[in-house]
Amino acid sequence: MKSLILYRSLYGSTEQYARWIREELSAQADNFDNVGKYDINDYDLIIVGEAVYAGQFMTPKQLIPLVEKFPGKKFIFFLVGIADMEDQENREKLYGDLAKAMGPIIEKIKVFFLRGVLDYSKLSFKHKTMMWLLVKYLKRKPEKDLPKDADKLISSYGQKINFIDKNAIEPLVRYAKEISK
Template sequence: MKAVVIYKSKTGFTKKYAEWIAEELHGDIFDVSKADINMLEDYDTIVYGGSLYASGILGVKFILKNLDKLKDKKIAVFATGASPSREEPINEVRDRNFTKEQQEQLAFFYLRGGFDYTKLNVFDKFLMSLLKWQLKKKKELTLDDRGMLAAYENPIDFTRKKNIEELIAWIARENK
């Protein structure tokens, strides 16, 4: 099996997972900005990772617009976000990003990442400031809301190498 991991990371959490996955698979790794579809011909297994951005997976169009060219490959996509791993929101992300047909061609995984306000660009800081303002206006905050507000002052990192185990196991099963 020859594997490649391609990723798009704004704050480093997705990149950390991509590096761990590439290491486990003894595969190559590329930032999506350095990848092109023709280079994927040499690989049996393709893993794409991107952080969540308004429930969209950053850069996943690289894979989706080329699914027809990748039909003979094993494809896994992972998304990272600061939220806890819960089935309902994960299913919403999957269904928002992939059609039923696309879901049959790839496996989707959610890996809990983190949040570091200081690493955001100006535009993203503006958007996150709007979210912070909305949260502060709420009459009752959920545990997740309180955690998000606290993360503006103190970055949080939930990345753990063990979080990739399910993805790695899926690849091992698919390549038997």
């Protein structure tokens, strides 16, 4: 089975996961912006990776027509975020965010969750401001009303939090290999 990995990565963690997956599957990997360079007919499996920013994704607008155009192809989406991906509630929330962006076509995509990096020293001005506003807002809330993991977000504010883990790609790689049998 021939696989193509297309990713978007602002600070490198999604790209790192894409590289590891590429090595394991002997696939091709490229930035999603270069999708036009590839003839999707040549591939059996398309793996798309993107990080979540404030519950939002950039790729669905281009991914939806791709899935619609190639109903016979297999699609995997791996989403990267800083949330604890072992936590079922977090997964459901992130899956919901993605499903909202993708619409009913989400049913045709197998979704995996990977944990990334949040390095305040590397963030753009816009993202630094977003995080500052978020933490300021959370700090004002009574403790009983705080959303999940808010305390960790507040205590780690301004630092580097790194959860990137090569082993985390294992379920995705296993699934990709199984469907190619």
